[in-house]
Amino acid sequence: MTEPASETASGPGTGPGTGPGTAHTEGFDEPPLRRLRYFHGQMLGARDFQREQDYYRQKLKLRLRALLGYGVVCGLFVTPVPPDRDDCHDEADGPGADAAPDAAPARDGTPEPTGGPGPDGGEHFRRRPRVRITPGLAVDCDGNEVVVRGGCVVDLWKALPPDERHTDTVWVGVQYGERPVEPTRAVYNDGCADTSDCEFGWTEECYTVKVTGCEPPKDERCDTCRSRCEHTVLWLARIEGIDWHRPVRPDRIHMNVRRPFGRHLPVVITGVNWIHGHTYTVDEAKALLGTQDEDGGLVVRFSDGVRADTLQPGVVEIQVIEGGAGRNASTWYMGGAFAEPTGHEEFTDRFRYRQTTRETLQDGDRVLITVRAAFLLDRCCRPVDGTHVGGRVPTIDAGPHPTAASTGPSGVCVLPPSGVGPWTSGTGAGGDVFESWFFVKER
Structure with missing residues (x-):
């Protein structure tokens, strides 16, 4: 009589990650799949048909969970x-x-x-x-x-x-x-039953x-x-x-506690401390960028923890596009650094990035903020889903309160396609670049 293959053996029935040279040796947390084998003269009972139903149900559930998620x-x-x-x-x-x-x-x-x-x-x-x-x-x-x-x-x-x-x-x-x-x-009565209920x-x-x-x-x-x-x-x-x-x-x-359908729940950007597309005065922009205030700076908040060691130079970039009545369309990069986290945390759900140089903003300038979300990794080493869809990531109370009217998105599309708000970054694909900007005026 042939003995069945061991679950740890290499072969078609083993789980992913069990081949040579891999570090993952665990298999699927599923019982063996056994289907009914018909032959001439076979006696079948209710238990056999129930097990056959279970076979197809378990296959469908495994396929749905493994391929698409929940x-x-x-x-x-x-x-x-x-x-x-x-x-x-x-x-x-x-x-x-x-x-x-x-x-x-x-x-x-x-x-x-x-x-x-x-x-x-x-x-x-x-x-x-x-x-x-x-x-x-x-x-x-x-x-x-x-x-x-x-x-x-x-x-x-x-x-x-x-x-x-x-x-x-x-x-x-x-x-x-x-x-x-x-x-x-x-x-017919069950042979083990007393009555025919x-x-x-x-x-x-x-x-x-x-x-x-x-x-x-x-x-x-x-x-x-x-x-x-x-x-x-x-x-x-x-x-x-x-x-x-x-x-x-x-x-x-x-209703933001509900889990969207998918294999994993990506980390997204849930808030920033500036209004996308807004027009700030020069003094408001300085306070927002932390030009002269060590407690100031641009704040970005995540839905869950990201690895603090992935907040490296180059991940966040501030670019100024000159405007005004004179020469315009020239660009220059504003120097900056992470003020938070301080370097002691393994994971963080927010960061603060402030200007470290003394360049000044002028009337008509546009400040372009870029966060390369593909380089920010979550607890599972997956990239943050950072696409700034429609410029609708909401504002958090972490910066100066604007005094002018917002020039950001209008009242349409208040909720994302899922119907559950508030808006966040992300399209479900993961990674990408988060972009946002605001304008500067004298008064």
């Missing part, structure tokens, strides 16, 4: 639900009580409270905070497709575990689930709404292809400052 594909926005004058909330318990039919209860078998807290300890239903999850599609980190077909309404108080109701900040998400449906009576003939793929008052852990794996994740909930929004006696305010819902 996250929110489309939809699944979290919006507030206004109070309903006739809403008495006497439906069935569970966060899916107002939901679509494919929403499974959040905590099967656990009694739910019948109402929210009132000022006098009573129950107030009509103004209890609720949100709606819109229809959409997502893929969890295990490769399961989570489909919310008709959307659902979530009563935050009922969905929140009782031991977490002391908080005013909650996270809302969805998780893949299954439930048996369509019971039918078997033609009905069996469920189908398994319906559904979802479960999850609400928690504890900040969910982040997926910090650099390689999401070969290893399974520990947390399969897809978090959609963080809701802050909840008043348990009033409806949720739209400005309290932050």
Whole structure:
């Protein structure tokens, strides 16, 4: 009898990185894939067909997770639900009580409270905070497709575990689930069963709404292809400052906690301390560049940590394009250096770059700021996704407040194509160059 090949052996069945001369020797965190082999006269039972289904499901999940990644594909926005004058909330318990039919209860078998807290300890239903999850599609980190077909309404108080109701900040998400449906009576009794009870003939793929008052852990794996994740909930929004006696305010819902669909979550630029395309006075520009102030300088903020040792000379460049009524279009480079980080940190989520020379700006000049994001590496040694799409990276409160009207982008395209703001840099490809500029005038 031939013995199966060892999992550590080199061959077609081994995982990536196991060949000669590589440092990665771990394989896929997946059980062996075995498919049913038919032959004439074979006796097949329910277990054989179930395993055959599992074979194809595991192949599809592995392919989806390894090739494309996971996250929110489309939809699944979290919006507030206004109070309903006739809403008495006497439906069935569970966060899916107002939901679509494919929403499974959040905590099967656990009694739910019948109402929210009132000022006098009573129950107030009509103004209890609720949100709606819109229809959409997502893929969890295990490769399961989570489909919310008709959307659902979530009563935050009922969905929140009782031991977490002391908080005013909650996270809302969805998780893949299954439930048996369509019971039918078997033609033949099971040889190991005492009675001929009905069996469920189908398994319906559904979802479960999850609400928690504890900040969910982040997926910090650099390689999401070969290893399974520990947390399969897809978090959609963080809701802050909840008043348990009033409806949720739209400005309290932050959907930037959701993970976009992809193999990894790139680090992007989330804010700068100048307004792109704005016109500053000469004094404002000096304060912004840190010309005479060691605490000044251009500040760039990232969505996550980047390696501080990649902030090398040449990564950031300030170029001045001369304007004015006289000679113009000449360019010169303004000398500068990193003031932050100071060199003691391994990772940083921001840097400050200030002018170190005494060149002066004049009326009509344009200051061009370039950040070569392809040379900035994150914790997984991937480049920062730095494309400044539309010049819409928002301003952070780290510099002088402008006094003149902004000449930056207009009010159109307030949100990026994903529908979730605020804008950041990046197109999903990674690397590229972040460019921005502002203009200078005398007064």
